């Protein structure tokens with residue numbers, strides 16, 4: 001009985017993960033024989049995934065587990081959330097290093113969960129990877145960006161970057177999905193493919209990407225330097241942009257500028273432009289500029305913001321070139 005009490009005390013201390021209360025089940029079964037014990041344990045563990053098992057000398061079996069698989073619950077919640085309008089999109093400026101003018105934005109997904117509040121993609125994208133839902137979310141982002149940005153006259157020359165996932169790219173309906181959802185945005189669209197995704201160079205993928213290119217869509221290799229197959233990917237697909245992951249800005253001294261210069265030289269050889277992500281300080285902006293990098297994206301230039309904030313941003317960049325707001329949370333998000 002004391003063991004049982006210890007278990008329940010532990011369960012009370014469990015903290016909810018994003019949309020994931022550990023739905024704890026405590027079962028105590030008593031059996032007089034080994035067969036009975038086995039039967040009881042099978043019944044008790046029917047739908048438990050995480051199990052703490054204790055067999056006591058008197059033949060009691062205690063199972064503590066979460067009844068529903070967390071991933072499945074998150075996916076179901078996201079599917080429902082998409083239907084209920086819990087998702088929204090924020091936009092982060094991408095600036096030209098020479099002029100400091102905004103030349104594009106990256107559309108980033110946010111989930112405003114009714115119970116757990118705002119959640120960045122770090123809390124759910126990984127879990128949704130490899131599911132059809134991520135394709136549906138890409139279409140949602142495109143539709144939102146289309147209706148929001150085509151109404152902003154000052155943004156007509158901006159390119160719009162949208163993150164795509166490998167699974168969607170490998171599906172039959174990828175091209176149709178993108179074209180339908182992007183509408184008039186298509187010719188300004190940049191599809192960002194993260195280097196960490198396992199994209200295979202299958203005929204379907206090659207055909208899909210060349211279809212996109214024919215329609216004027218540009219390609220960007222995201223998070224460069226964080227995956228395993230960066231040079232493979234660079235050689236296999238004709239990227240228009242390569243985005244260097246922000247972790248490289250954390251490098252110290254001369255190594256940082258030498259690294260950025262080498263990446264710029266390599267990428268320029270391939271006819272693409274380099275974007276550095278995660279510029280948070282003026283000093284980083286200067287290093288990036290001295291490295292011959294074309295474009296930058298980071299809090300120092302502008303945080304991800306709601307579409308109405310973009311107007312103010314565009315006005316501010318027109319007069320003071322950059323918005324130096326590195327404090328607080330995302331603008332309007």
Ligand code: C2E
Pocket residue numbers: 092107108109120121122125134137138141163164165192194222223246277278279280297298299300304
């Ligand atoms: P990403 O595509 O590399 O997007 C850039 C991330 O860096 C964004 O995080 C942005 O808010 C963050 N960031 C930008 N500048 C700075 C900075 O100066 N400092 C710091 N600390 N962070 C900065 P976010 O929005 O949390 O997105 C994380 C990742 O989630 C994205 O990385 C992307 O891989 C994925 N993601 C976001 N939206 C979508 C989407 O609609 N579809 C898919 N498939 N993935 C998405």
Ligand code: MG
Pocket residue numbers: 106163192222
């Ligand atoms: Mg991206």
Ligand code: MG
Pocket residue numbers: 222223243245277
């Ligand atoms: Mg990135």
